[in-house]
Amino acid sequence: MNNKAVVSVNNLFKTYGGRNSAKYEALKGINLEVQSGEFVGIMGASGSGKTTLLNLIATLDRPTSGEIRINQQDILNLKKNELSDFRAQELGFIFQDFSLLENLTAAENIALPLTLTNTKKAQIDTTVLQVAQKLSIEDFLSQYPAQLSGGQKQRVAAARALVHEPQLLLADEPTGALDSNSARDLLELLTEINQASNVSILLVTHDPFSASYCNRILMIKDGVIGNTLKRDSKTRTEFYQEILTDLGTYR
Amino acid sequence: MIRKLAFAGIQRRWSDYLVLFSGLSIGSAIFYMFAALATNDKFLKANINISSVTQVFAFGLILLTIITIVYVSYAQSFLLGMRYQDYGLFMIFGAKPRKISQMILLETATVQLGSTMIGLVLGMGLTKIASQWLANQIHFPLTGLSVVQLPAIFVTIALFGLLAISSVLVSQWIVRKKSLNSILKANQISNQPNQDNKLKILESMGGLILLGLGFTAMMHIEVLQLAAIPFALVTISSGTYLVIHSLFSWVINWLKQKAISYRGIRLFTLGQLRFRIENYTRVLSMVTILFALALGAIVVGVGYHRQIPIMSSYSSAYSMNITNPTRATDKIVAKMDLTKNNEYSQVSDQSHVYLNQAQLKQQPIEAVIPANADKQLAQPQYKSVSIKQLMGQTVDNRAFLMLEPLAQRNKKLVVLPERQFNQVNGTKSTLQLIRVRDLNQSVPQLKRLEAYQHSVAAKQGYEITNSYEMFVISNTLFGGLEFIGLFLGIAFLTMLASCLMFKVLSGTKMDRIRYQMLLKIGVSDKKLKRAIAYEIGVLFVIPGVAGIVYVALGLQMFKKLMVDPYDQWWWAVLGFTACYGVYYLLTVKLYQRLVIKTRNPGGDKLGV
Ligand SMILES: Nc1ncnc2c1ncn2[C@@H]1O[C@H](COP(=O)(O)OP(=O)(O)OP(=O)(O)O)[C@@H](O)[C@H]1O
Ligand SMILES: [Mg+2]
Numbered sequence: 055m056n057n058k059a060v061v062s063v064n065n066l067f068k069t070y071g072g073r074n075s076a077k078y079e080a081l082k083g084i085n086l087e088v089q090s091g092e093f094v095g096i097m098g099a100s101g102s103g104k105t106t107l108l109n110l111i112a113t114l115d116r117p118t119s120g121e122i123r124i125n126q127q128d129i130l131n132l133k134k135n136e137l138s139d140f141r142a143q144e145l146g147f148i149f150q151d152f153s154l155l156e157n158l159t160a161a162e163n164i165a166l167p168l169t170l171t172n173t174k175k176a177q178i179d180t181t182v183l184q185v186a187q188k189l190s191i192e193d194f195l196s197q198y199p200a201q202l203s204g205g206q207k208q209r210v211a212a213a214r215a216l217v218h219e220p221q222l223l224l225a226d227e228p229t230g231a232l233d234s235n236s237a238r239d240l241l242e243l244l245t246e247i248n249q250a251s252n253v254s255i256l257l258v259t260h261d262p263f264s265a266s267y268c269n270r271i272l273m274i275k276d277g278v279i280g281n282t283l284k285r286d287s288k289t290r291t292e293f294y295q296e297i298l299t300d301l302g303t304y305r
Numbered sequence: 306m307i308r309k310l311a312f313a314g315i316q317r318r319w320s321d322y323l324v325l326f327s328g329l330s331i332g333s334a335i336f337y338m339f340a341a342l343a344t345n346d347k348f349l350k351a352n353i354n355i356s357s358v359t360q361v362f363a364f365g366l367i368l369l370t371i372i373t374i375v376y377v378s379y380a381q382s383f384l385l386g387m388r389y390q391d392y393g394l395f396m397i398f399g400a401k402p403r404k405i406s407q408m409i410l411l412e413t414a415t416v417q418l419g420s421t422m423i424g425l426v427l428g429m430g431l432t433k434i435a436s437q438w439l440a441n442q443i444h445f446p447l448t449g450l451s452v453v454q455l456p457a458i459f460v461t462i463a464l465f466g467l468l469a470i471s472s473v474l475v476s477q478w479i480v481r482k483k484s485l486n487s488i489l490k491a492n493q494i495s496n497q498p499n500q501d502n503k504l505k506i507l508e509s510m511g512g513l514i515l516l517g518l519g520f521t522a523m524m525h526i527e528v529l530q531l532a533a534i535p536f537a538l539v540t541i542s543s544g545t546y547l548v549i550h551s552l553f554s555w556v557i558n559w560l561k562q563k564a565i566s567y568r569g570i571r572l573f574t575l576g577q578l579r580f581r582i583e584n585y586t587r588v589l590s591m592v593t594i595l596f597a598l599a600l601g602a603i604v605v606g607v608g609y610h611r612q613i614p615i616m617s618s619y620s621s622a623y624s625m626n627i628t629n630p631t632r633a634t635d636k637i638v639a640k641m642d643l644t645k646n647n648e649y650s651q652v653s654d655q656s657h658v659y660l661n662q663a664q665l666k667q668q669p670i671e672a673v674i675p676a677n678a679d680k681q682l683a684q685p686q687y688k689s690v691s692i693k694q695l696m697g698q699t700v701d702n703r704a705f706l707m708l709e710p711l712a713q714r715n716k717k718l719v720v721l722p723e724r725q726f727n728q729v730n731g732t733k734s735t736l737q738l739i740r741v742r743d744l745n746q747s748v749p750q751l752k753r754l755e756a757y758q759h760s761v762a763a764k765q766g767y768e769i770t771n772s773y774e775m776f777v778i779s780n781t782l783f784g785g786l787e788f789i790g791l792f793l794g795i796a797f798l799t800m801l802a803s804c805l806m807f808k809v810l811s812g813t814k815m816d817r818i819r820y821q822m823l824l825k826i827g828v829s830d831k832k833l834k835r836a837i838a839y840e841i842g843v844l845f846v847i848p849g850v851a852g853i854v855y856v857a858l859g860l861q862m863f864k865k866l867m868v869d870p871y872d873q874w875w876w877a878v879l880g881f882t883a884c885y886g887v888y889y890l891l892t893v894k895l896y897q898r899l900v901i902k903t904r905n906p907g908g909d910k911l912g913v
Contacts, residue, residue, distance in 0.1 A: 140827070141825070142828070143827070145827070153822045157579065169569060170827060172569070
């Protein structure tokens, strides 16, 4: 196993239901690795198990069997409270619906992961400002989410996901609620951050355009990983075409 | 189809509906309890010795009606909060607003009418239990109290029926008139809290002035008479509103700047509280006023309870007099907690009662040292009565003769030296005089002893023989007041705590999203639960503390009506706070369950 793997998943199974309800096998033996600094996409049809996989990696749910290591740490051996701390320190999340807290200002939303690790206020203030400048949202730091546009909200969400410098950023359809311009902005931003600060990104998406920003794409179908597309030195547009053709033949 | 959907909705959220249903049942039960008293003229006139008692109760009923309206509207918004999204969804699927209206009607009617019916039955049961228990506690026979009170049933059904109709109309109006989008986003936070500090200062000044006016009016009630009460209610209510509104948000704003707020999810908790200000100021000030009223009623009620035995003790040095004690009376007396128990031999002829001087020297007759009216808080002090005083034309002479059987009372009292006493001819008898430590406690035994004496105060006009008789008479005078105090206090407490509970619970739908989100980004269950306990704690503590302060000030008013309203009032506060605390815990538990517990683990439901 590569030492630099941020995520490594071995033979992962997830079965929903049980005792009183019908069983449904959502994941049937997934194997994957994400290297440090990699930008990996997961694509697949609706119901193929993408969110299930992401939730398992995010430690939000437990697999039926298999192994998940994040940063060499076997997360299945962690207790509930340790899992919470693990999420707070090692992971960053971006969701489709932004999931900002409407009762906090943008700045306070971004500060949240830092307050969870009890960072000093002065330190928090400077860090939040730095991240905000990087994402060009320093002008609306004192606004409440209700006063922001969708794209702005998603950038605030990205800032919150990155402010504590997590090892791994997990994003499930982050562009799903954005118009195409805002989506492009966000994806470019993610790419930039991925290259500049070496944070690994795992992006779940339907959308070939979003996927074309990744270094590598895993196609998931009926709970197993089908084929893998690698961008290598192709341009984004070439990669986009490749994804489209692949989707056409794969389906 | 529509009926099916409506009931499917109820089934799916069974536990939430259970909370709502039981809340509404309790609401109507308490309303009925109160109405059963207030509409029972016979009961009020027979038991409560104040000419304006009917007005007092009418006033109480109006107050309770207002609370009930607020209460039901919170409960209703809790229900709608649960259902809005479903309605929105049905409308997306193409359900006509008319169909949705039918659904609302069906659901509301089922829930509200059902709970009113159950509440009525519950109310009758509670009336029976509560009145019996209270009557036992205060040794006060309630005459004319009927559990099934037709006008009360009518009033309760009318009020809750009207409320059901108006909440159906309001919800239907919302569904018809508001856009689909706003229905889907109902309950979402929209308005930004006001940040202007100068305005806040002005607001709290205004509030404080109103509070000052209200309390001044209460303290000078002898000038303003009854008008002081509505005046104080209005000024204090609005003053409370303004102060909470301004002070609350000012404090939170201030805290948010502080470094201590940047730990864990304190910022989030503060944010939650701050956004609730607009919504909660009204409830919080209402609850404050109710809290003060309820607590005040209980303090005054308990005050009377404590006061009656003490006041009665001043009427005579002895609790009971027994002429010619027998085995039977000895047996009763043996079981009592006494501070004095003396027997005196006496001989009586046509016009004299003779006492033994030696015996009187050994165990002198005692009399109460009279206290100033405003100092009658402690048990009375006693002094020995000299033989000269006992034989003269004195109060002490009269008081002693009152302890004799009726036939002896107009004879002349003569104290003889032992030798002469032994030679006097006449009927020999023994007079046993006892004094109990606590009248309240010894009532059952005293009652039995009294039966042996055939001397009931009522039969002899209002000349008091012993302190037990005084106790019985005072109880009929003040017991009614005490009963109202306790009853009102308990009814109000239940209502106000339920109001607060529903207000908090009706916000869970949106809060759930927030708390789930925090769980995801790595806040542990434990921390979230603690945060919830804090958050709701603040909402409960504010009206609680303010209410207690108000009672402390308001008791001033009773200085002129009661011996010492402050004596041991802390006990009432403690008891009250304990009950209130139970509501707090219940709310926290329910809230935690609604907000943190994951319903369906895994997949899209939990997460993304
Ligand atoms: N909590 C659950 N209980 C039972 N089955 C579930 C649960 N969550 C998901 N599933 C099932 O598991 C399968 C995979 O679901 P998942 O949410 O991972 O799909 P997805 O790839 O994210 O789809 P989409 O692109 O539509 O979001 C689906 O068939 C779904 O019905
Ligand atoms: Mg999904």
